[in-house]
Amino acid sequence: xxxxxxxxxxRFLQAIMSLGIVDESQANALHRSCCEQHGVxxxxxxxxxxxxxxxxxxxxxxxxxxxxxxxxxxxxxRALVNMAETDVTRLSSDYAENELExxxxxxxxxxxxxxxxxxxxDILNSADTLLTRKLKKKEAELVLQKFVQDKWxxxxxxxxxxxxxxxxxxxxxxxxxxxDLKVCHVCNNIALQSQICDNPMCGIRIxxxxxxxxxxxxxDPHCPECxxxxxxxxxxxxxxxxxx
Amino acid sequence: xxxxxxxxxxxxSLFDPAAYAEHLLSFMGFNRLEDEDDxxxxxxxxxxxxxxxRLAKRASGCFRTAPSFHYMLGSFLSEPPQPKQRVE
Amino acid sequence: SSxxxxxxxxxxxxxxxxxxxxxxxxxxxKDQKKIPIxxxxxxxxxxxEYRAVYQxxxxxxxxxxxxxxxxxxxxxxxxxxxxxxxxxxEPTTEEPLSLNPKIGLLFVxxxxxxxxxxxxxxxxxxxxLKKLRVDFEERHDxxxxxxxxxxxEFLRQKYLExxxxxxxxxxxxxxxxxIRAEKEVSKLKIIELVGQLHxxxxxxxxxxxxxxxxxxxxxxxRS
Ligand SMILES: [Zn+2]
Ligand SMILES: [Zn+2]
Numbered sequence: 001x002x003x004x005x006x007x008x009x010x011r012f013l014q015a016i017m018s019l020g021i022v023d024e025s026q027a028n029a030l031h032r033s034c035c036e037q038h039g040v041x042x043x044x045x046x047x048x049x050x051x052x053x054x055x056x057x058x059x060x061x062x063x064x065x066x067x068x069x070x071x072x073x074x075x076x077x078r079a080l081v082n083m084a085e086t087d088v089t090r091l092s093s094d095y096a097e098n099e100l101e102x103x104x105x106x107x108x109x110x111x112x113x114x115x116x117x118x119x120x121x122d123i124l125n126s127a128d129t130l131l132t133r134k135l136k137k138k139e140a141e142l143v144l145q146k147f148v149q150d151k152w153x154x155x156x157x158x159x160x161x162x163x164x165x166x167x168x169x170x171x172x173x174x175x176x177x178x179x180d181l182k183v184c185h186v187c188n189n190i191a192l193q194s195q196i197c198d199n200p201m202c203g204i205r206i207x208x209x210x211x212x213x214x215x216x217x218x219x220d221p222h223c224p225e226c227x228x229x230x231x232x233x234x235x236x237x238x239x240x241x242x243x244x
Numbered sequence: 245x246x247x248x249x250x251x252x253x254x255x256x257s258l259f260d261p262a263a264y265a266e267h268l269l270s271f272m273g274f275n276r277l278e279d280e281d282d283x284x285x286x287x288x289x290x291x292x293x294x295x296x297x298r299l300a301k302r303a304s305g306c307f308r309t310a311p312s313f314h315y316m317l318g319s320f321l322s323e324p325p326q327p328k329q330r331v332e
Numbered sequence: 333s334s335x336x337x338x339x340x341x342x343x344x345x346x347x348x349x350x351x352x353x354x355x356x357x358x359x360x361x362k363d364q365k366k367i368p369i370x371x372x373x374x375x376x377x378x379x380x381e382y383r384a385v386y387q388x389x390x391x392x393x394x395x396x397x398x399x400x401x402x403x404x405x406x407x408x409x410x411x412x413x414x415x416x417x418x419x420x421x422e423p424t425t426e427e428p429l430s431l432n433p434k435i436g437l438l439f440v441x442x443x444x445x446x447x448x449x450x451x452x453x454x455x456x457x458x459x460x461l462k463k464l465r466v467d468f469e470e471r472h473d474x475x476x477x478x479x480x481x482x483x484x485e486f487l488r489q490k491y492l493e494x495x496x497x498x499x500x501x502x503x504x505x506x507x508x509x510x511i512r513a514e515k516e517v518s519k520l521k522i523i524e525l526v527g528q529l530h531x532x533x534x535x536x537x538x539x540x541x542x543x544x545x546x547x548x549x550x551x552x553x554r555s
Contacts, residue, residue: 013400015311054400081317089361100320264530268464269464298436300435307517309418310417313364
């Protein structure tokens with residue numbers, strides 16, 4: 001049964017609104033500080049109930065604080081997401097029409113790549129083919145920068161991938177839109193940045209942090225599906241950033 | 245000059261924007277450089293790159309601004325990626 | 333009135349709640365750029381055939397903002413029915429979570445206007461900002477086009493009013509606080525901060541201090 005909302009919940013919601021996404025240690029710290037500021041007993045174990053109470057109230061307006069995992073570090077994050085696709089939600093003014101078209105082209109490039117990333121050159125070239133209104137190279141570079149700043153894309157050495165915030169919010173959209181979208185063999189979540197089985201008849205994907213956990217201490221790793229040798233480097237398990 | 249300005253302020257409601265600007269500059273971490281040509285009008289020096297952030301941080305306590313909601317899903321019409329259309 | 337009663341009979345409570353939720357979404361979206369929201373837009377995009385129960389819908393919308401988001405939907409113009417959202421929660425004493433350097437600039441502009449008695453000439457503002465290395469005519473690293481930000485964006489958001497001084501040739505302009513600033517910004521906190529920056533008791537500015545305390549007692553009565 002959901003607890004009613006108090007100012008501590010409202011402050012937590014407002015914080016998530018302005019940050020967009022938080023990792024688990026940030027979420028815990030926020031939970032604690034929101035409770036302390038409004039004189040509410042803080043119980044570290046009750047974060048899920050605390051968020052649940054907010055989500056019950058957000059449901060009628062199709063907004064949710066949703067939990068998901070990062071493809072890069074494997075840790076849990078909480079993001080505030082929109083769930084509705086209507087004439088009203090399309091009134092959003094954060095991006096111009098052609099900027100959104102560039103975002104979709106970027107998603108196409110990333111999802112259809114093997115590496116789960118797209119080079120800035122490929123993206124900028126696609127900016128030349130926009131149907132709404134073409135973007136000059138300089139403009140497109142600025143738009144990409146804005147997507148990174150707003151936490152929709154990640155950038156590393158000139159190559160772009162979908163951010164954790166983007167994957168959490170767009171999960172169902174990505175699954176509906178891209179027919180050949182692969183999910184991780186271990187965790188069942190969308191797998192973009194991942195290792196792929198070399199066997200062309202198999203080709204399953206496993207996230208890199210999932211690989212680390214799945215093959216931990218295994219000196220002779222084999223594909224869990226086709227049993228072929230797993231020919232990739234097995235990374236170390238990353239430790240979560242400690243709370244505080 | 246400065247003492248007199250302070251005195252005037254102490255007496256009443258006079259507020260001097262120029263003196264205020266100097267106080268703001270020192271709060272914002274202004275780096276004063278030695279001024280050779282004895283020019284009182286404009287201080288020579290530079291502000292560090294985080295100076296406005298610093299002021300914003302302090303000033304945000306005066307504002308009761310509501311945070312705003314940003315999202316990507318639903319901001320465009322969803323349709324499957326089109327096979328490259330030929331534009332005549 | 334019986335007419336309103338008849339209108340109410342046409343819609344179930346569930347339907348009105350559903351409309352209210354849509355209006356909340358709409359207002360959240362329109363607030364992304366902090367530009368006031370007009371009733372005509374709410375009516376055109378959302379309320380449509382529910383026009384007769386508009387007031388009922390808006391009462392529920394106000395409750396959702398208050399109870400779920402900790403915000404207040406304020407009608408800033410009762411003639412044209414224009415709304416803004418402001419925060420009902422006190423600003424935290426903790427580190428702010430995300431910072432927009434524009435808040436710093438806006439603080440400077442608003443504090444100078446307030447401390448000078450509510451109105452300043454454009455030239456005064458330009459000179460003050462120039463000392464802070466912000467030039468109206470030049471691109472600023474953080475603020476971009478400063479003139480546009482101050483005389484267009486802050487105006488549209490209703491933080492500032494910018495009017496021509498009558499009978500001036502060449503024309504002179506002056507700045508005042510806009511209606512959003514009046515609702516959203518605490519004069520008492522401004523004068524306290526200005527006092528700290530001067531290392532002085534803010535009460536030495538007797539007029540301004542009186543005005544600041546009267547604003548804060550009014551807003552505490554309201555909530
Ligand atoms: Zn996985
Ligand atoms: Zn395999």
